[in-house]
Amino acid sequence: MASLEQVRAWIDRLEAVYTENKEYLTELDSAIGDADHGINMARGFIAAKQALAENPPADIGALLKSVSMTLIKTVGGASGPLYGTFFLKAAMTCTGQTELDAEGIEKLFEDGINGVKQRGKAVVGDKTMIDAWEPALTAIKDTRQNGASIAEILDAAVAAAEQGRDSTVPLVARKGRASYLGERSKDHQDPGATSTVLMLTAARETLA
């Protein structure tokens, strides 16, 4: 079971992870975007962590909702509404809950990821964070059906997302700012897919 404290630890961990990877993600975004993805993510999760510290929510739904609202208000850019939607949809499946079992974890990611897909209208192969989210979702559902533990589920999600992230390198972008580059977007790793892997890795480290 993942407790409210663990979910809170996930967000706190993300603040550290994105602060550490701020330059790296920005570097990736310089090549095919506008050099702000790391700055955006770090700003957003610093604020999200702080908001939780100031008003500690009593259940996981409220916590994820707080994260969502903070991200929407502070990140901006494309990633703000997309990650904001992830946490908003995830929050809605967890309303009132203080712990999540494997099924709860599955639902959280399923609704969150579907929210991102609907919001951004990207599909696998467009060279976006969806290239990491979609295989992660498949892995989560497959392992959960086979009765896996939260740790096993998230291990599988991270592995699948990493593959998906790596698969973005040779692609020509069709969504987001990198799509303006056409052929020149090839041979670069998508910053959003990279930040998604970091999000899942942190989940693995805190929720299981």
Next chain:
Amino acid sequence: MASLEQVRAWIDRLEAVYTENKEYLTELDSAIGDADHGINMARGFIAAKQALAENPPADIGALLKSVSMTLIKTVGGASGPLYGTFFLKAAMTCTGQTELDAEGIEKLFEDGINGVKQRGKAVVGDKTMIDAWEPALTAIKDTRQNGASIAEILDAAVAAAEQGRDSTVPLVARKGRASYLGERSKDHQDPGATSTVLMLTAARETLA
């Protein structure tokens, strides 16, 4: 005696000299001015030579007047009016003449140089072209009084001007653009004093 043709050769020679020294003079002006002295002088004498070719004047006065007018119209900056005045005043002493003896040469430079002094109001030690002109004038008058030839007179003028030019190096500028630098104008050779030496050297090579 210096003939009309020799005076014309002087101007033609100056066109070559300033074109050759365009970068050198501009370099000197970069250090304590605005990086245009060589460009200004070359532009002026290319135009002066061309004007003489298009309308060959019949006497030395007319020739020097043409040079003066062309310099005033094409050089700009501080050096345009100053060298323009030199040739204007020099022209007035040579009106209608087709050759100049030693006394004529003395008058040419005396009136020309006095014109520059009145126009620019600089004195020796201000770190300007006057630091070359003034000792040259003294040398011209001294040698002429002792009955020297044109060649001897101009040899003395060049030698005195060179000393004067070198004397500008340690000075703090008090006139012209270099004066804005105050103490920072020290340890640089004045571009205008340098172009004055070149003018006298060309005179020595053509008028004697």
Next chain:
Amino acid sequence: MKKLINQADNVVVDALKGMEAAHPDLLKVSYDPKYIVRADAPVKDKVAVVSGGGSGHEPLHGGFVGRGMLDAACPGEVFTSPTPDQMEAATKAVSGGKGVLHIVKNYTGDVLNFETAADLCQAEGIDVEAVVVDDDVAVKDSLYTAGRRGVGTTVLMEKIVGAAAERGKSLKEVADIARKVNAQGRSMGMALTSCTVPSAGKPTFELGADEMEVGIGIHGEPGRERMKVKTAREIVEMMSDAVISDLPYKSGDELIVMVNGMGGTPLIELYILYNEFAQVAKAKGLKISRKLVGNYITSLEMQGFSLTLLKADADMVKLWDDPVLTPGLRWGV
């Protein structure tokens, strides 16, 4: 990185304070959330026009707030779309009861954030329409991608649409004019040097001492092609060809033209470029009715320029000539 700033993370707020201090007669600034509204907002019974986007493009958008142009602008962080709470608050602050138009440059972030804001406003009973600007011919247009970027036409649209709103037109009419401006406007940009995002601390891209990037975006996004520097004439001819052939603009068309500096380009160069474009236009039979030559939609300190053409009928030119009173554009008052 050398910049005339205090702290990289404070540039937007510090600049907003400067705008507030400099133009109290024209505009008011809110800091939490961040937005700028015209001094007399809300104007009753007038469609309000709101825009916004990342900072670093000044005078766009904040410099175009004022009578006859924008009612409000929402500044994001440098090169980062603003957030829905800013847009929602700005929309409410200027809503005069006749509806609000959102002018959105076509970047995924801007579009998504403005969408959320529109939803929030509509939920509170404010009639909001959004028009997306996508005029950059450097980017291939396609249904399967994010489409074209919104660049220079935004400036012309804000002026023309602001005038239409000032004349009392309805939200539908104002939005229709905006869509027409977008349909008839095309742009392309180029750069000699990169910009440096303050928080990133180093240039977004590197160009060789003899290279230029053609088709650059206003956020330093790479362009169509990197090539050796050419003369102003060659560059203008190349860029004019791309822009003119896209709509295409045809002999006899009347144009509003903008030769826009990217922030670090001296005005003497912009006039040299305008001269070259005027000659191209003449050769092609294009008539330049109105023009702007200067810095209007910039990319921090980038050296370079963009060319924007707008095919303008008599009505558009009339709206163009209407009075405007903003920090960045002013005439007729």
Next chain:
Amino acid sequence: MKKLINQADNVVVDALKGMEAAHPDLLKVSYDPKYIVRADAPVKDKVAVVSGGGSGHEPLHGGFVGRGMLDAACPGEVFTSPTPDQMEAATKAVSGGKGVLHIVKNYTGDVLNFETAADLCQAEGIDVEAVVVDDDVAVKDSLYTAGRRGVGTTVLMEKIVGAAAERGKSLKEVADIARKVNAQGRSMGMALTSCTVPSAGKPTFELGADEMEVGIGIHGEPGRERMKVKTAREIVEMMSDAVISDLPYKSGDELIVMVNGMGGTPLIELYILYNEFAQVAKAKGLKISRKLVGNYITSLEMQGFSLTLLKADADMVKLWDDPVLTPGLRWGV
């Protein structure tokens, strides 16, 4: 050297052609000799105001030709004073029978060339008065040197004096106002980077990656001091101190203020700087009546800015507010 030009030797002519093409309603251009006059010149029974100087400072001076400001401007080569034949021809072209005022920035070349031009004009019966601007506090003032450079106050003078002439004042009155503006105006500039004179092909000076030059001239002349880069706040405080203590400006004084970009400085930075100055002014009890924030007297693509203060009485402010219709400054029309 990367520039958006055709040939280094043609930048002035090419830019003049661009101005002529862009502003046929406001001005006319002569190429031999080179000068720009307002479209309706000569204006009968009005004192004509003529200025000029090296090119590379755009919009100064050509961009300030038009109703309510300059009658004519004479552009020299880049950073090189124009020549007397230009000034003479321009003066004749705008002389409306009530005398002509020459506004001269205090550089030996400008002063000498304008002197010759004035002599030539006076010989032909045109009443000419010259006013020299020498407002740069970075340079020590002394009877024994060339004195102070003329910089930012020139812009404010051209506006105010142009309005006075437009109001029909006599040559003596107009010249007196010009001298008063000069007496009450002070400026200082700084640079983060050098400019590059097109014909020279390389930067006039080199600054380290963490250095700035304080007290820079508008031709890239070295300044008072080279030092490590500081924050906008520290720089503005340092420069304000130098400028304010010079006149000195005192608590209660009303000011017209210009925060001027050197050509390569983005507007977002100029607003950050203006914010800092507004705070300094408040602390010192100085009242800012009017202000300009933007690029008005530049130094090609140099990054940096200058600060100009003018102590302005009510009459000056009235002249400031009078209509002006030029490419570079426009209001009231």
